[in-house]
Amino acid sequence: MRVGLFVPCYIDQFYPQVGIATLQLLEKLGCEVGFPLNQTCCGQPMANSGFAAISKGCDKNFIQNFAGFDYIVGPSGSCVLHLKEHLHESNLSPTATPINKKVFELTEFLVDILKIDALPANFPHKVGLHVSCHGQRGLGLSSMTELVAPSFSKPEKLLSLVKGLDLQMPVRRDECCGFGGTFCVFEEAVSVKMGKDRVEEHAHNDVEFITGVDVSCLMHLEGILKRNNSKIKTLHIAEILNSNWE
Amino acid sequence: MTTTTIKDHATAAAAFIKDEPRTDWHDDTLWFVRQKRDKAAHSLPEWEQLRNWASQIKNHSLSNLDNYLIEFEAKATANGIKVHWAANAEEHNRIIYNIIAANGINKIVKSKSMLTEECHLNPYLQQQGIEVVDTDLGERIVQLRNEPPSHIVLPAIHLKKQDVSETFHEHLHTEKGNNDPQYLTEAARHHLREKFLISNLAITGVNFAVAETGGFVVCTNEGNADMGAHAAKIHIACMGFEKIIPKAEHLGVFLRLLARSATGQPITTYSSHFQKPREGQEMHIVIVDNGRSKQLGRPDFRNSLKCIRCAACFNTCPVYRRSGGHSYHTAVAGPIGSILNPNLDMKANADLPFASTLCGSCSNVCPVKIDIHDQLWKWRQVVVAEGYVATSKKWGMKGMAFVLANPSIYRISGKIGRWVMRTFPFLTNNKTFNPWYKQREMPTPPKQSFTEWYKNNK
């Protein structure tokens, strides 16, 4: 299977190590991974701000770059959700799979498509999991505390395969971190307060790292942690799953 | 003391959050209500099925609304209830005033009705010299303080017992400094009992109106709707027309969902079913549009009319809990308000769909499965298309769209941006010009983007 690696714009620019970890992880798991060099952004920042009408350029660029892959995998719940919900091609042949059905977030790809049940990764640390909203409620990566339904979690399943990892969940298991796209600057006060509250719950659990499937959440939490001189670091789940393979 | 002078959510929220301990208290209090809701929901294995039924009943009701209203009117009229129709808030207020004036009444009591809040009934009547006493304890407290309710179910949730004590000391002459909720409630009981006994006219809201029977249901924990209505010669019930449900059996679904969603109780203390006026009493019902038929005509937003006003969405919303109801500057705040209010006045409420991170929790707790967070996203598109967005934001977005649609421009901009951040950190590490930087460090700008690394290493 040919997998196209989708690296969200802010990961490309600010967190290349997450893209690298994702690429290495997929290759170690036997995927033939291509990286279209002209990819840019999924268009979510504009669309979520009410400017979906002008994000068509991003759509077009994405479709052009990722034509011909069996799967498109990206380390971001929110970007993948946006693509699944809003990316539509015109002039699609009736037998072709629409592109938005081929896009997967990393953990859902590993669990649902590759059906991973073992990972020779080592990460002997106390880790807090932040449940990112778009991945959880949008993509169904894990069950939701609001619903009366059986519990499950794709990210937790993967983390449970990592040797030595001590997973800690915050008390408010799936409350939003407050990033919310441009919300993080236009509603700065609420955004930061929400982030501070998340961080406090993880600090209470005395974790060394906070992880999740969305770098946007982690970037926001990391900003707060650093400003407050916290020892806690943030790592995308790809970095943990790719860690110290034996 | 009222915060309604601040008309945009972000500014009002920032002011609210300045008092961090109080914000934590407000947030914890409402989170606790959310937890009680969860416990109640989990006590019924069929909870999600109930939500499906409720959603389908409401979807069907909206699709046959005119016929149900006609049926309701016929049955209610045959039962002796006088049915009035009001196209907008002004008509609603006038109809009510006319009934009051025609009977030479000047003191009335009112139990909770968000519709009357939406229509600004109280100030309208007060201007005509009518004394209106809100009898729900939370509403009476905010009424005495001359401020609007901050939550549609828990009107005084933003107040501490000291605040209530001060207000009651001033207006009801309770002991100064006595903050005991039992003591204060007892004082309110006596004070409001007098009002019930002397009022000849009571206004109530309507939780559900049943087309099949022509009757309506009013739910309270305090019993104030009943104390008012059964003691008064005239009872006026006010309803938005979307409160109609087809059959009596559907009440089983809604009454099982309403209180559990609102406060985690299995049912409110009183669920009063009004069918006919009592002998010698006049009963009126005012059916109100006030923008609802317009919302009905919006395919993306009509589902917001399914709302049963439980406020579960308020309690779960991480933004509402940390900004308080007054930040939404409307009668109905919270997530549901943010998808209802832009229809009423898009300019004044253009900020509300953006008072959200689109986390989706609201849609999950909604007992009638309104796709609230999807509608928030869709309203953003409408608000921007109508031009209700800051020019600077518009140009910023256009710039972003241009850069991100052009791979080479994107790569160069990224490279330059990171270089600037590394070389002139003071430009972005600036609390005045960069809101991010007020309370957060910027991410560290790497020398190589992923794409550059890939080109060099693969």
Place this chain on the structure above:
Amino acid sequence: MSARNQILSSISKNKPELTELPNIDIQQVISYKDLIEQFTNTLTGIGGMVVQISDEQEIIATIAAERAAGNWVADTLWDTTDAIDKLRFQSAESLALIEKTYIKGTVGVAENGAIWIQEHQMVNRLLPFICQHLAIVLPKEQLVATMHHAYAQIDIAKVGFGAFIAGPSKTADIEQSLVIGAHGARSLVVYLV
């Protein structure tokens, strides 16, 4: 055009395409092994009291004792027709002096501790709300599991006024502190006979 016609024509023009009503299947909802136990636990949890009685005379004796102590007790079950009729036409000011009311209930709901009371059982619509304390007498066979079952048994269209009453009145409007006894009765005791 009248407001009525304006509104109805607006709705007719704007409403979505007709969808189906769901079938409410009572088989799919919760059931309880012991209705009395569920009802008792739930009602007690929300501030009410449940007393199981095998002989109505016990209640009648309680009423007599309460009256002997000087309380105005309204008894809509066993009092004379005259006495009950008097209650029907009392003013609100007068009824406000009632200490306790005894009323018969129609059906009780185990899932939430509520009891359906109809107008003719109340005698006067204010009676169950204006008294300081409320007692409801309910035959124990009249307990059902859920609201669906209750609505299946009653016909709300046939009564001018009816209410589900679940416990004493209450409020948590002051800093979320639960206070029992808001505007309605301060206490509720249910006699299951």
